[in-house]
Amino acid sequence: MRDVAALLQRQSFVELPARARCQHLLDDAGQRELLGPFERLTSPWLPKQNIVTQSDDGVVIMRGTLGDTKVVVAAVEPAFQGGSMGEVGGAKIAGALTCALADVKAGDPVVPILLLETGGVRLQEANCGLAAIAEIHDMIVALREHGPVIGVITGPVGCFGGMSIAAGLCSALLVTREARLGLNGPQVIEQEAGVDEFDSRDRPMIWSLLGGEQRVATGLAEDLVDDDVAAIRDLLAERVTAAPKTLARTTDIARFEALLETVDPAEQATAETTRAMFDQTTGAA
Amino acid sequence: MSDANISYGAAWLAALTDHAEPLADYPASVRVVDAALAGRAARYIAVVPDAHARFPRARAGEVGLAEGWALARALHDAVAADEDAADKRVIVAVVDVPSQAYGRTEEAYGIHQALAAAAEGAIRARRAGHPVVTLIAGKAMSGGFLAHGYQANRLVALSGEGVQVHAMGKQAAARITQRSVEGVEQLAREITPMAYDIDSYERLGLLHARLDIAPTAADDAEAVERVHQALADAVADIGDTRGLDARIGQGERTATAAVRQRLAEAWAG
Numbered sequence: 001m002r003d004v005a006a007l008l009q010r011q012s013f014v015e016l017p018a019r020a021r022c023q024h025l026l027d028d029a030g031q032r033e034l035l036g037p038f039e040r041l042t043s044p045w046l047p048k049q050n051i052v053t054q055s056d057d058g059v060v061i062m063r064g065t066l067g068d069t070k071v072v073v074a075a076v077e078p079a080f081q082g083g084s085m086g087e088v089g090g091a092k093i094a095g096a097l098t099c100a101l102a103d104v105k106a107g108d109p110v111v112p113i114l115l116l117e118t119g120g121v122r123l124q125e126a127n128c129g130l131a132a133i134a135e136i137h138d139m140i141v142a143l144r145e146h147g148p149v150i151g152v153i154t155g156p157v158g159c160f161g162g163m164s165i166a167a168g169l170c171s172a173l174l175v176t177r178e179a180r181l182g183l184n185g186p187q188v189i190e191q192e193a194g195v196d197e198f199d200s201r202d203r204p205m206i207w208s209l210l211g212g213e214q215r216v217a218t219g220l221a222e223d224l225v226d227d228d229v230a231a232i233r234d235l236l237a238e239r240v241t242a243a244p245k246t247l248a249r250t251t252d253i254a255r256f257e258a259l260l261e262t263v264d265p266a267e268q269a270t271a272e273t274t275r276a277m278f279d280q281t282t283g284a285a
Numbered sequence: 286m287s288d289a290n291i292s293y294g295a296a297w298l299a300a301l302t303d304h305a306e307p308l309a310d311y312p313a314s315v316r317v318v319d320a321a322l323a324g325r326a327a328r329y330i331a332v333v334p335d336a337h338a339r340f341p342r343a344r345a346g347e348v349g350l351a352e353g354w355a356l357a358r359a360l361h362d363a364v365a366a367d368e369d370a371a372d373k374r375v376i377v378a379v380v381d382v383p384s385q386a387y388g389r390t391e392e393a394y395g396i397h398q399a400l401a402a403a404a405e406g407a408i409r410a411r412r413a414g415h416p417v418v419t420l421i422a423g424k425a426m427s428g429g430f431l432a433h434g435y436q437a438n439r440l441v442a443l444s445g446e447g448v449q450v451h452a453m454g455k456q457a458a459a460r461i462t463q464r465s466v467e468g469v470e471q472l473a474r475e476i477t478p479m480a481y482d483i484d485s486y487e488r489l490g491l492l493h494a495r496l497d498i499a500p501t502a503a504d505d506a507e508a509v510e511r512v513h514q515a516l517a518d519a520v521a522d523i524g525d526t527r528g529l530d531a532r533i534g535q536g537e538r539t540a541t542a543a544v545r546q547r548l549a550e551a552w553a554g
Contacts, residue, residue: 049476121452125479127450127451137431162431188453189389191456191457192456197387198387209389253354253358270393271393
């Protein structure tokens, strides 16, 4: 049993909105939000569809420190339009990473931390979102040459679509049990492939395959962490000091191709079979 | 293409490489051909339909698990082979991808990671100094396009019906946004980034060039010559650059330009 007193002391990260997430993760001194809500940089596309905008377009960019390390946190707001990436929000993240890369190259390291509660492209701004996400991918890979780029997925939305690819490019991925990570959202798979292939109402199945615990067990995420602000902050403080290294998740191609060879495509994947397959190929590469 | 028998990607890949044999050791759905572009060594890559692909959810030209990792390998191998070369081979992505693969097995085995590896392959090739050019010869959809084509220094597109760029098919987009398909089509006519057609896409300032050539013209020698020329022009335009700057904040993406400029000002404080 867990220590009840400690449990009562905990503060949930999942329940926090994006701005509060940034504020809790960064050191108190020197926090600074860039392009905050008072700049009123809102989506130019949503009003044309009679959808109310949000004055930060659902993305918070905050600079500050975490221990001795300069960081910039980019947080997607899960409560606005499903955490979707529109033109403005996408440009905020891609732009912040571009600024970070310029600093890093000039010898002034800053580590990006991406809080990825996002369904991916905001369909109301489809091609603008897709373009911005490609630009985010580019910057993550460029920054990883110099130091860590850390992704955090805690829930409640999970991380899907083009932003799941962004998560796959991060040098370290921190997830909770509540987190989900997948390319296609459950509703989209059901729509495209049928309910027998994927029942979007089958929550146990969805979490067993896409959930944080499974993703860590299969090596597609690095750290499983409790839904606890202090625990997430402590773990991040360690991860931001990591040296740049080759990312096995994207470069160990032979291992993944060997793994696929052993998968029986006719058999519907379960959490157990998937874990067994990943275990089998671990170390074989 | 929804019809698994027709692939503009396959047709244009063959036409642009003079029907050269694809490299062995790749799945039938990923064709990799080493050929020339305007006298310079080039690696042409296309994802094509394969009715017998091992993974049934990726038989119509979608980018699935096998395709993602194969794309990554084709790109990593090109970078490794040219590591010490002064003149690195051009990468040409010939794109007609209806989407990424939708399936339970795909998600379980990390299709997002396969697509990340493919995207990273293209990013690394570009950042290592390979000119990377994409020919949008049909559909360039969603995660399929992010994994295959979107990381090019320059995007070149054919024109007309059948040439489309979007984040999601109409049915799924309607469901997710809680609209009717007719409603989605209506909005696609009014809102530039929601449109599927290539003319609207061009207005977003993301294309280097749009050629007035139909995707069905792959057997027309003059059309093929013009595409070759356009790809060679794109390579010349890339020069020594390695980023995506040329397409950022252009056209109707004025908000992108404004946000990035404001952010650069605010960054240092």
